Amino acid sequence: MTGPEQRVTNSADGSARVGVQAGVVHGDVNNYTVSPDAAPEEKFRTGLRYLEGGMARRARELIYAAFAAGHRTDEVWFHWLLALVSGRTRHELSDEETASLRAEPGGLRRAGDGAWMDGVRTVRRLLNCAEDPRADLRAVFKELDALGETQKALIVRHLGTFLEGPLHDQMWDRGLARARREWRARNRSGRCWKFFEPEPLAPRPYEPPPPRTPSVVLARVTAPAAVTGALALSLGSTLLTSGRLLGFLGYLVGLVGCYRTLREVMARRLRAALRDPVRPAPRRTPAGGFARKVDKRFLHYFAKYTPPGMERGVWMEMTAGVRQKIRDEIVHTYRESRVGVGRIDWLIRYRVSEVRERWRNGPPEPPAPSSAAMLGAVALLTVGAVAILTDAAGDAIAALLTTAVAAAFTVRVGLDIAMEHRRHAIERRESRRMLAADQAAFLRWRQKLADRPQDREMAAWLDCDRKILLNDALRHYKLAMSEIIAYGFIDFPAPATSRARVRGGPWRYRDYEIMLFLLTRDGVRQVTTELDFEVGEFSGGQRANYRFESIAAVRVRQTAGQPWTFELSLVNGQHITIPVDGLGVEELQQGEVPGTVAEATLDAAGVHHTLHMLEGIAASGKRWGDRAR
Incomplete structure (x- = not known):
């Protein structure tokens, strides 16, 4: 050394x-798949693909099998000669293979316009020149250059290693010139990466979890709600039958005010929940499992798509809640399908990019409830209560106070149930919107991969x-x-x-x-x-x-x-x-x-x-x- x-x-x-x-x-x-009992022509075509793929050993087996089974054309013989010498030196051939290079097979049929037979003759002349130092190289290379582009390209690619001496120099020059032309041809840098992308899996609808209303909670709210309803009806009936028209009108106004007040309170609570989602507890997932791989992809893409001008740590902290939510949805939707995470990588990447785009256009804010609407609702409730208290007798006032106490207890529990059903409705609507957006992104990604090499x-x-x-x-x-x-x-x-x-x-x-x-x-x-x-x-x-x-x-x-x-x-x-x-x-x-x-x-x-x-x-x-x- x-x-x-x-x-x-x-x-x-x-x-x-x-x-x-x-x-x-x-x-x-x-x-590259072919059954042992395939037709000779099918074996030959598969052998050609092996030769094009740089696997001459298997190509030789299949092309020879096709030839031995009776598929004897000049095209088959041309490729058999190239497969014999492709990527090999002369002394790597067995005696039988060396004899095949010189043999004249019988029963050949012409395939096409005779270009393959021209190629066979040129290959044999090149091989003969390699053994004869006195051969006229100019004549044989003139013959090579006169071949069709397909035959010439195949000879230059596969015959170079086998040749020696000045013949090798000239063949090498042609091979190098072709390599320089095709080195980055056919948009290599824009297409090659697509070969390593898995076939994307189509988006699937996400079904949000149903409203979480335990039976104990339902039992706790059912009785107070029934009592509140009965008391409210009794109060209205009392005011109407006693001829207290002002009190009855106040009763109706109060009902409207109560409804609108509850709606405004729920809207504000929903907005607060959407603006500041509950930070999920850290999840322990098995190493190497599907969920762990999804976690890694989310962390990778959220870090990669940090908005310009924002520190990565701040971005990761701010998006922890939404990141966990989207991650849970995808894991829930795809976990049972036994698919590799690579097939939904496009979906994770798209979801993360959408979060960033929404953030770049301004942090996502739910519609702000109107202060005037809240004041109006409270005003209606107040006016109704004052009207009842002004016009009603003592028994009606007692009924009003009892109804108010029962309603307060009912609202305390019932509002959570209503919120849960409202959450489910919003999530279902958002799920349908995201499915449509995912499908559009999926079609765009499929189109981008369409020219995979x-x-x-x-x-x-x-x-x-x-x-x-x-x-x-x-x-x-x-x-x-x-x-x-x-x-x-x-x-x-x-x-x-x-x-x-x-x-x-x-x-x-x-x-x-x-x-x-x-x-x-x-x-x-x-x-x-x-x-x-x-x-x-x-x-x-x-x-x-x-x-x-x-x-x-x-x-x-x-x-x-x-x-x-x-x-x-x-x-x-x-x-x-x-x-x-x-x-x-x-x-x-x-x-x-x-x-x-x-x-x-x-x-x-x-x-x-x-x-x-x-x-x-x-x-x-x-x-x-x-x-x-």
Whole structure:
């Protein structure tokens, strides 16, 4: 190993890394699922999707199965040739696979206008030129450039690793030029993040809890209310039958005043309750449970959406009541559905943003009751009482006082019951309003996610990133592509990153750590860097150099309860151990076969090819490099 440039940490404690987050699986996308008894053409089309997704191993299996079952077209043969060599060097092929490259299959049918057969001929000429140093490269590349855009792009993408010498240089130049054009094409930064968003769950109506009126309270108010009603009727009857018209008119005015006074009192109490909601008691929720995850999302978004100019602590304190109320509603509505909190993340975010918008437009204030209305109600009540006292006899006055005492006791308890029913009516009305607003927000969010990239686009962007990184390494080491004996990548998730996949497909990550290994005449060059996949930007970077004879062993392994690790052992006893959390995680959906997701992820990450290359160096040293050349 070299000295000054060596900046790789020799070991990494797995406990020091934060594992990748729970993944998103787009279960409605079935690009990579095919039944064993599927028709040959269906197997072929699925194999094509594997090839586009950067998983050549599985692509070879399916395309060959389709061909062997009788689906023999020039399109199938073209893709079979590319799948054989994609991401591999010449010595990785078995004798049977090498023979397949040279074989002339019989019974081929033309698919389309003959463009696929033109592609087959060009691939075979390129492979022949790789073995003939006297071949006319200008002629074969002229033939390549004359192909259709589809065939040319596929050849440039999949054939590069397999070629050698000047042929490799020219193919590399074309591949790099294409990578630079497509690196951030198709609005990558504006669409890539959507792949990691789960399919949103539609809003559901929230049914507020019914009025809380215990039977004991009802019993306490029923008898006084009956007595009050009977006394009030008796008082009115007494005034009417005794001919006390002024007193009876006062009685009627007093009833109106009593009703309006009670209504104004209740309005003021409701306003106070809405302005200053009761601070809920802290809730203890199980760690890792649905409610705890909802709590974390609410805290995150309320902190994120703090109004400008307001301190975060003040905002969190002021909104504690409404935050708990909305949180309880969402937990109550969605808890029993066994959905991941990610699927309602849009709803939490929208509800929090609405609270902030309402606050920015002025703190939400319930309509202020009119002071004049309250004074008028009290005035009516007073006038009625005075009229009765002025015109009534002693027995009527006694009845009035008795009725007033009974009414006071009834109102004391009954007002709470009326308030509770009024609360329920207001909450039901607010729930209907929020459901309509939630549905509109849901449709907007669905529309925003409508152009979510397909898995093949994610694979194509990653392939471009690899080429950009490889070109940077070649420039740093001042090497031409023809001076590289072989190269390989291992892509693994960065700590605490988001991940997502389609059904049956490999995990894709929002942030990667990428290791690039270059085999040259002087040994192995290793580059390790971080990739922000959403925008295709690299950051950081570590480099190390090894002599061929320095590598003793290399492997990717997993022990019980521990993350997968990449281990590179050197002959001097040093070990480079890097946890590659997430490569072996599957989180299978219904119908998925155990092992298929992990295998697809390892294949897409380049693990198989790179391990084959490094294991060859560990076993044979420089002789492996000489044999590869």
